Amino acid sequence: MTSKDQQYDVIVIGGGHAGTEAALAAARMGAQTLLITHNIETIGQMSCNPAIGGIGKSHLVKEIDAMGGVMALAADQGGIQFRVLNSRKGPAVRATRAQSDRVLYKAAIRQQVENQVNLQIFQQAVDDLLIENDCICGVVTQSGLTFSAQSVVLTTGTFLGGKIHIGNDNYSAGRAGDPPAITLAKRLRELSLRVGRLKTGTPPRIDGRSIDYSQLEEQPGDTPTPVFSFMGSRELHPQQVSCFITYTNETTHEIIQQDLRLSPMYNGNIDSTGPRYCPSIEDKVTRFAERNQHQIFIEPEGLQTHEVYPNGISTSLPFETQQKFVRSVKGFENAHITRPGYAIEYDYFDPRDLQPSLETKAIQGLFFAGQINGTTGYEEAAAQGLVAGINAVRRTQEQDAWVPRRDQAYIGVMIDDLVTSGTIEPYRMFTSRAEFRLLLRQDNADLRLSEMANELGCLPAKQWQAFSEKREALETQQQRLKSCFVQPGEMGAEVEEKILGKKLKHEYSMYELLRRPEVDFEKLQQLSKQDFSSIPSTVKEQLEIQAKYAGYIERQNLEVEKLSHQEEVKLSPDMNYAAINGLSNEAKQKLMEIKPHTIGQAARISGITPSTISLLLVHLKSKPVQKIAS
């Protein structure tokens, strides 16, 4: 029997990026939530490179932010170098990246977690899950303590069955220095879930005092400093510093080539798949042998430490070789390695065994989020945590799961990709994964999601108010732009010629003028007697983007509408596809395996043809549909 104070609505196992967002979202929604971690000190830890955001990833961060999550705000509080990537390209592919002080970032997350109403923390490893009739009811910790809950979110990252490789040495381990969760991994392997193995690597860390920065290319942050969170501000930012860039050279490559047989990836010790977009330096040197240099991006680990993260040389070569090749790099001649680089292999669960809510198909009430699902990256993990946390609560309230669609959020793209297609390498977000890229911009994440978040109950009241004000201003100003006209010669023909290249021949609405590529708000101000100075800059930005992208947005919206019928038709998870007349064996097998939730998802399974979809529709119409388990 568990005592009353060990009963919760939602238990989250793991205090990483997925775990914290899951626990915080659940607690914000009013659920009594327990976050169990084996070490409270590691809550919010960045275990890989010290940066939040980047292309595709910052889109996720802004979406989490728009849903009331904390990642963006913590990045504002911990960010020591901010840049907008693709700033000279269009708004859909612009992205924010914050190099972060690990300590400050972690502190910001910890502070949120500790001060969140309805959320409690407990330190101990979880060894077992309590499951009755394929339904989760609680967890047992290492020392035998039992906690019960209707929903459990598992966010164990790379801890499951972790194995670290440095050269020919390998040993079981969790993330750098932490113990692996072997007992839990064993327990999970007993469940009817498919398990796969992935690998990832890290570069050696270097003591910044041993680097000769004078030889390196400096990369300062952007000015004015970009702000990550919709609720953030520049005042939150700590002191700003620079990153640096250096390059490997032919000597480096020779050293690596010579010792390649000592790399576990090349001598057969590792055969799991690593990410294509984050190859080790061994891989780069081998696969792109024609290149005589590779970039190394030197990221500061924090303001209070000398340690730096040389991004671009992740390796599992023996320590001696690491030292040799590092010291062959310009500026690293006397480099002191503080922690060797390593490759880590870990278990992941095939995400095709998940429902889009991130609940496992096998065990009701058990949710998986983060790297355990085969993804990589803090942002991907946090986004899943948010969704799992929300749905864990909704399950306890017997409400339908909430999952954003592919046209609503990158979060929706990621989850749909994972549960529909699975993954064979650590899954990372890229903008090219989103077919509705022009709709899914980081600038409009709040407009896409905050209202939904408010309905779900996971948006703080203060944020809802700020958002509502912004949206109202946007609507008012858009109306104004469409209904106010600029008369020819209003501010003099010379101004018109200077800005537009020719005089205005007749009146134009301000909206029409703003649609032109050469006109922004500043130029519009020069053409008109109206005063725009009181419009907040975020509103101006939004108005400009909406006006300039209008045609393309409209076309993507049409495409969305075309597909929406398919998304609205639900498929029951207990549908017996084998019994449907006319389906090919391949289609039957695939549908039985994935058990798609909607006709739309079914259509995205590789190998499913339009005629299969038609047959499914006919079948649905002729047979009563069972209730979808929620």
Place this chain on the structure above:
Amino acid sequence: MPKFIPPTIVQKEPICALATPPGKGALAIVRLSGKNAYAIAKNITHESLLPRRAHYTAFYDANDGIIDQGLATYFQTPSSFTGEDVIEFHCHGNPLVAELLLKTLCCLGARLATPGEFSLRAFLNNKIDLAQAEAIADLINSTTEQAARTATRSLQGAFSERVNSVLTQLVQMRMHIEAHLDFPDEEIDRQQTTQLCKQLTLLEDFLDELLQQAKLGERLQTGATIAIAGKPNAGKSSLLNVLAQSDVAIVTEIPGTTRDPLSADIEIQGVAVRLIDTAGLRETKDIVEAKGIERAQQALAQADLILWLTDVSSDDSQAIPKEIDVNKVITVHNKIDLQEASSLNDNENIYISAKNHTGIDELIAQLALRLLGENVLSENGDTPFLARNRHVIALQNAQQHLRSAQQRLSSANELELAAEDLRIAQQNLGVITGAFTPDDLLGKIFSEFCIGK
């Protein structure tokens, strides 16, 4: 959850198809169903159609040229076959007219229906009895099998090779652009915009050529129009008669052709060809003749080939009028029986005597060559592209988006918009060759560029 019953009729994207059997008949019915069907019909007929009323009206193409005259009937949702807004167009039973009408509908936002799609929609909107479900399922199955077989056939040989070649180039371009967008910080060998523009131009040319060939293949199935034009008394009508009666040609009566009183349907190397004799072109004050000339000019604009007939015995100027597209013209020099000197035929000039039937075989050989291209005629040549109308439409859409991408590319700020156009262009080609996923694209990027810090 209750039984699956849609609360209201769902109007989906507009689709169109020929509802009558393909081929010649007295009438052909083209059906249009779905959202905006009414608005599209208004564009075609220039009329506000009343529900359940047959309107006698002209059918206009995108440039307001008249395609045909016939009946249009509007069936308002939910009282229609599919339950959606449906318009039926009754036109003359000439395959060319129906094709043209379908093409226009596709320009206006409809797409060609897939096999059984009208019935499927009818079924989903509770317009067909449940007992018919199985029958429809069978229909979908059998027709897709058939379509699949046809598709495989049409995709054999040169056509699929060429489409795939365009695709490969397109993927290559997308790979570069997407790498620009997703990996701005990486050291990848960036192609400059000017370079990409140049590639895009090449790709457009390539696609253009492919489109011409696909149209040719389509012609194999749907037939071609050849207009005979020239000054009065050049011998146009005699040529028509000779061609229509020659051994290689088969004369058929054309029912319902009130617009082209002087025309004949023949067959050249398996291609159905409609020959049209146009009024002699000249300045005139006669209103009736002027009307005839206006029609002739329309016919010339729509024809696939024009035989410009000259009289070698005449001293008057017989230059090709500048309104005529010279690329479509074969100059046929008639009445060589009245002249001593013999002249040599080439691709643009054929010398004949309609009176003595001299040179007719050579003319027909030249027509076959122009209609079908060299490959088809050589015995060991490729199988002709059995391109379908939907292939041609897909290629045209792809081409349009390539052009748009070209424009977007020239302005560096709009790289992501160019990317969007290229994505859609590829989606259109995918209609012909099959799907391509974003992950395939990422795979290309990672295999080609060294990405990853």
